[in-house]
Amino acid sequence: MTAAMRVMSSLTLTLFFSIICCSLTENISNTSSPNIIIMLMDDMGWGDLGVLGQPSKETPNLDAMAAQGMLFPNFYTANPLCSPSRAALLTGRLPVRNGFYTTNGHARNAYTPQEIVGGISKDEILLPQIMKKKGYVSKIVGKWHLGHRPQYLPLKNGFDEWFGAPDCHFGPYNGSIRPNIPVYNNSEMLGRYYEEFKIDRKTGESNLTQMYLLEGVDFIRRQTEAQRPFFLYWAPDATHAPVYASKPFLDQSQRGRYGDAVMELDYSVGHILLWLKRLGIENDTFVFFTSDNGAALTSGPNEAGSNGPFLCGKETTFEGGMREPAIAWWPGHIKAGTVNFQLASVMDLFPTSLALAGLSPPDDRALDGLDLTPVLLNQPHKQGNRPIFYYRGNELMAVRIGQYKAHYWTWSNSLEEFNKGVNFCPGEEVPGVTTHDQKEHTLQPILFHLGRDPGEKFPISVSSHEYQKVLSRISPVVELHKSTLVPGVPQLNMCDVAVMNWAPAGCEKLGKCLKVPKSQPWKCDWPH
Numbered sequence: 303m304t305a306a307m308r309v310m311s312s313l314t315l316t317l318f319f320s321i322i323c324c325s326l327t328e329n330i331s332n333t334s335s336p337n338i339i340i341m342l343m344d345d346m347g348w349g350d351l352g353v354l355g356q357p358s359k360e361t362p363n364l365d366a367m368a369a370q371g372m373l374f375p376n377f378y379t380a381n382p383l384c385s386p387s388r389a390a391l392l393t394g395r396l397p398v399r400n401g402f403y404t405t406n407g408h409a410r411n412a413y414t415p416q417e418i419v420g421g422i423s424k425d426e427i428l429l430p431q432i433m434k435k436k437g438y439v440s441k442i443v444g445k446w447h448l449g450h451r452p453q454y455l456p457l458k459n460g461f462d463e464w465f466g467a468p469d470c471h472f473g474p475y476n477g478s479i480r481p482n483i484p485v486y487n488n489s490e491m492l493g494r495y496y497e498e499f500k501i502d503r504k505t506g507e508s509n510l511t512q513m514y515l516l517e518g519v520d521f522i523r524r525q526t527e528a529q530r531p532f533f534l535y536w537a538p539d540a541t542h543a544p545v546y547a548s549k550p551f552l553d554q555s556q557r558g559r560y561g562d563a564v565m566e567l568d569y570s571v572g573h574i575l576l577w578l579k580r581l582g583i584e585n586d587t588f589v590f591f592t593s594d595n596g597a598a599l600t601s602g603p604n605e606a607g608s609n610g611p612f613l614c615g616k617e618t619t620f621e622g623g624m625r626e627p628a629i630a631w632w633p634g635h636i637k638a639g640t641v642n643f644q645l646a647s648v649m650d651l652f653p654t655s656l657a658l659a660g661l662s663p664p665d666d667r668a669l670d671g672l673d674l675t676p677v678l679l680n681q682p683h684k685q686g687n688r689p690i691f692y693y694r695g696n697e698l699m700a701v702r703i704g705q706y707k708a709h710y711w712t713w714s715n716s717l718e719e720f721n722k723g724v725n726f727c728p729g730e731e732v733p734g735v736t737t738h739d740q741k742e743h744t745l746q747p748i749l750f751h752l753g754r755d756p757g758e759k760f761p762i763s764v765s766s767h768e769y770q771k772v773l774s775r776i777s778p779v780v781e782l783h784k785s786t787l788v789p790g791v792p793q794l795n796m797c798d799v800a801v802m803n804w805a806p807a808g809c810e811k812l813g814k815c816l817k818v819p820k821s822q823p824w825k826c827d828w829p830h
Contacts, residue, residue: 335436335531336632337522337587338655341571342391343627344384344445344539347597349610350564351627356608358556360565363572367591368629372640372678377628378647378690379595380670382617384470384542385413385447385794387594387648392428392448392535394652394663394671398693400426401790402448409697409713409740410828411617412794414447416469416483416802419823420793421449422459427664429652430460430533436659439530442466443517444537449793451801457489461535464488465517469803470542471495471510474503481803481816490808497814501546506559508546514538515570519577526581533655536574540567543601560605575631585634588658590651596623599728613758614727614736617830618714619692619699620758621707623726636678645690645702650674668788689779695828696789701780706772707758708747710780713740715830724830732759747773797826 352359353368354375380390386397393400401423404412414421422428430440441463442456449455450468457464469483474496484491485499493499501508518536525532540546540563547562551569555561571591578584597607599615599622609615609622616623628646630636649671653663657673670691676683692700700709714726717738727736734741735748735758749762749769762769800821809815 335438335659337532337583338658339534339536339574339587339589340651341589341591342388342535342537343567343593344542345595345598345607345616346541346564346593346627347607347609347615347622348612348625348627349608350597354627355610358561360555360557360561361568363568363575364591364629367571367575367631370633370638371629371631372636372642374628374630374642374644374646376643376645377592377626378624379626380647380649381693382595382619382623383411383413384594388447389422391648391651393426394649394669395667396649396670396691396693398696398787399668399670399790401793403695403792404794404826404828405696405792406795406825407828408695409699409711410695411830412695412826412828414449414469414794416450417797417799418449418794418826419796419798419801421451421454423790423793428460429655432656432661433533433659434460436661437531438533438659439525440533440535441521442535442537443514445470445539450803452807455489463521466514466537467495471501471539471544477816484803484806491806491812491814493812494814501544503544505552506546506562507549507552509548510546511538511540511566511570512548515573518574522577523581526583538567538570541607543598543605545605558604560607587632589631592628592648593626596625600724600726602728611756613730613732614714616726618726619694620736621752621756624692630678632678637680642677644677644685645688646674647671647690691783698784701776702752703776703779705751705753706776707750707752708773708776710744710747711740711742712737712748714738719829735761749773795825796823798823
């Protein structure tokens with residue numbers, strides 16, 4: 303029996319007996335510090351949810367979650383790519399502050415492929431590190447993506463438990479030029495993608511989402527029985543190409559294989575919420591659902607999601623790249639069926655989680671996230687005019703205040719990459735906006751009203767009174783931000799084949815260690 307099979311069998315038995323246990327014991331309620339669950343999807347678009355207009359209506363559990371909680375139509379990631387957005391979530395800081403960017407090129411998207419040398423800086427303070435002060439037990443399930451070398455892994459950065467992988471599930475590889483990505487249980491690998499943890503590239507079949515579901519529910523049950531407050535960071539990656547789903551969900555969606563993956567994730571979210579109710583802790587558990595960046599339209603049509611009415615997708619700072627589906631759920635505290643148009647960011651989850659836990663954020667650094675608890679609990683607040691900053695690498699590309707968005711730089715991707723078939727805006731090109739050259743508009747920003755024009759297709763005339771009035775409001779905000787910004791040391795500049803996942807911790811026990819090649823560091827090339 304493989305390691306993966308042993309994990310599945312063990313968790314299934316554990317959950318079976320826990321059902322019996324729960325039916326025989328009283329509900330356990332934790333009223334002092336609410337449990338916190340952050341569900342972060344991978345490359346799921348704003349338009350992938352039925353509640354946000356997906357015509358297939360294949361997300362009944364997420365739609366019900368929104369009906370029972372609060373929907374945020376104006377919720378943003380901090381970067382249009384996976385690694386920087388995840389770093390921003392866990393630090394409450396823009397990637398340009400926490401170091402998850404590159405200076406190898408102007409406005410280049412960078413992330414953590416397995417040849418990356420860097421990772422999350424030791425100077426950053428992550429959410430689970432602070433939550434330990436209140437006795438929270440923290441677990442990440444799924445994709446980490448903040449560095450795969452030992453010092454960067456979750457258990458070295460505040461998490462108590464981990465089941466998942468440090469990188470994307472790209473592959474399969476033959477192990478001579480590039481190793482397959484390891485899957486970890488806490489600090490040691492259990493196997494590798496495409497080996498012990500199967501992903502069938504032809505059929506799209508994989509049981510990974512089911513494993514992640516079982517791991518999440520098992521953690522919830524154990525902490526509830528121990529009467530310990532918990533933080534679960536549930537980060538499945540089934541909607542990232544190559545997309546996958548387990549056999550019961552394959553060929554079930556009107557949307558093809560990507561839709562199959564969405565349906566299984568929707569089922570999993572519903573199952574987790576059901577378990578909170580079974581355990582009697584739904585009123586003591588704050589749950590937030592969102593995605594790391596917009597749908598990857600370049601993976602379409604078979605493996606891409608939908609960004610609804612918004613322009614372009616992943617890797618761009620147009621709305622389709624950075625506006626995300628977002629739902630807050632906390633029965634008894636958040637008014638059911640609320641739609642809140644507050645501008646909000648994934649970085650807000652950092653101070654919000656701390657506030658819910660009764661903890662203060664660190665006061666020795668600039669934070670970009672805001673505490674959303676007044677918004678969630680329908681209390682007076684002063685966050686209505688907060689700006690949203692759209693960064694791509696080391697450049698501030700755009701700013702939104704209220705309904706208005708000003709583009710200071712535009713770029714989809716280079717003409718060279720576009721001619722190779724890499725298209726971030728398929729069928730959505732807007733002349734002068736979705737440019738293939740990096741175009742600066744600092745002296746005369748391109749301005750859109752996102753209420754009237756969510757697709758960013760009709761720039762407001764620079765000669766209009768509206769343009770002048772809005773720009774006079776936005777410009778001081780941009781000037782203040784730039785003048786006070788202190789960039790962090792870039793962590794995503796250097797690559798080296800020697801740091802790939804050749805010999806992760808635990809490989810000796812499994813006979814899975816591979817020969818480490820000679821170190822040959824180079825400056826990473828980021829084409830986008």
